[in-house]
Each structure stands twice: as structure tokens, then as C-alpha cells.
Amino acid sequence: MQVQNQSQPMDIGIGETDRNAIADGLSRLLADTYSLYLKTHNFHWNVTGPLFQTLHTMFETQYTELAVAVDDIAERIRSLGFPAPGTYSEYAELSSIPETPGVPKAEEMIALLVEGNEAVVRTARAAFPAAEKAGDESTADLLTERMRLHEKTAWMLRSLLQ
Template identity: 75%
Template sequence: MGTSTEIDIGIGKKDRKAIADGLSRLLADTYTLYLKTHYFHWNVTGPMFNTLHLMFETQYTALALAVDEIAERIRALGFPAPGSYSQFAKLSTVKEATEVPSAEEMIAQLVKDQEAVTRTAREVFPLAEKASDEPTADLLTQRMQIHEKTAWMLRSMLQ
């Protein structure tokens, strides 16, 4: 009696591939944002040091959990998750930080990056919706909600 390794979850391979490709972009954005937020956590200075140091730690910890969820969803759809710096650099719309900006500039960059991740998630959503891929749609909805809220909180610090 042979066992089949074919995936039969009610979503065709073509749709699963399109969704996995979109999630790979979301994974790259999320991982790049994780690295940038962690980098800013290590290097922030100034009067807002303690507030930002703790805030950035909370954010990068949540992002670390998110990359795992996104990668595992890609795997559940039957495709390999990207995991190298070079793959992430090609796929990500979030640009890495190579210099240490002021605390205020860190906040401004992270607002733009949180919004960029939201846009990527929103671009993938119609693919999941069209394929009736509720688990991916749920993941994307949660990611959009978190990134929109984080962008709002960061933006509030600049006003």
C-alpha cells in the first residue's frame, strides 16, 4: 500500500503556488523589518532611549514569531520557504538599515516599513480569497491589523 505525498487540501497547485509566492514576499518583508527593528533596538540613543529600546524589543520579538507563522504556512501549501539574506533582499520591499539614524528617523523609517508590510499582505489577500484559502486569509488579516496598529503607535510618537 503506497502513500501519496500529493497535497489535496481543496486548493489547486497553481493557486497554492501563487499564494506561496505572495507569502514569500511577506516573509521577506517581515524578516527584513525584524532585522531592522532589532538593529534599531541595539543602537537607539537619546532622551527616548528607554521607551524606544523596550518598544523595539517588543516589536522584534513579535516579528520573530510572525516569520515562523508565515514560513510554516508556505510549507503547509507545499512549497519551500525562502530563508537566505539574498532571497530576502530580492523579495523584500523593506530596505535594510546600514547606518544608525537619529531616534526620530528610526521611528519614521519603521512607520514606512510597517506600512510597506501591510501593503504586501494586502496584495496577497485577493489570491487567498479567490482560492478560498481561509487559513492564509486569516493570517494576512492578523498581520495587516498588527502592522497598521504598530505604524499608528510609532507615528503617534512623531506628532
């Protein structure tokens, strides 16, 4: 990751090398979160079947929360002095969440969203050591909240499959 040109030196108590490592992990989290946002929004639009109303509403709640999360993660990267990735090609390179071609059945949508939420948890967990090593409580707090929320969302979705 490349640091932005700054006319003012940055001194937030975290060195550039550590900020770079943290921003790299956050960039992967941003890509996964955006990919999950897009998948969830797509499923919201295209879900059909007996659970339509339940899933349509649930997916809307989830993609709305993900939209806020995308902004929070990108702004944290910026606060660390780095540009946030913001193109589909960057997200495709950074994300661990594959695209889903076509329109799957409702039950498959649920399973794919469980997998996506679990992937985001793994990505956030992988980013945590760099934040912890640098004493970056702000990023650690963001990562902890993302893990908590995605673990809960995966549980709720998984419950629909039983």
C-alpha cells in the same frame, strides 16, 4: 516558486496553481517581515537619546512579535507544499523594505519603522486576492492579522512623531 518533491500527493482543497500564487505572495510577506524584524532589532540595539528606554523596550516588543510572525508565515508556506525562502539573498530580492545604512537618530528610526510597517501592510494586502480567490481561509486569516497588527504598530510609532 518550485513545489517540493512529495511522496504523498497533496489534496487540501486548493489546487497547485493557486497554492503557488499564494505561496509567492507569502514569500514576499516573509521577506518583508524578516527585513522589518532585522531593522527593528538593529534599532533596538543602537537607539540613543532621551527616549532610549521607551524606544528600546518598544522595539524589543516589536521584534519579538516579528520573530513569531516570521515562523508563522514560513510554516504557512510549507503547509501549502512549497519551500519557504530563508536566505538574505532571497529576502533582498523579494523584500520591498530597503536596508538602512549606519545608525540613524531615534526620530528617523521611528519614521523608518513606520514606513516598514506600512510596507508590510501593503505586501499582505497584495497577497490577499490570491488567498481569497482560492478560498484559503487559513492564509486569509494570517494576512488579516498581519495587516491589523502592522497598521496598529505604524499608528503607535507615528504617534511618537507628533
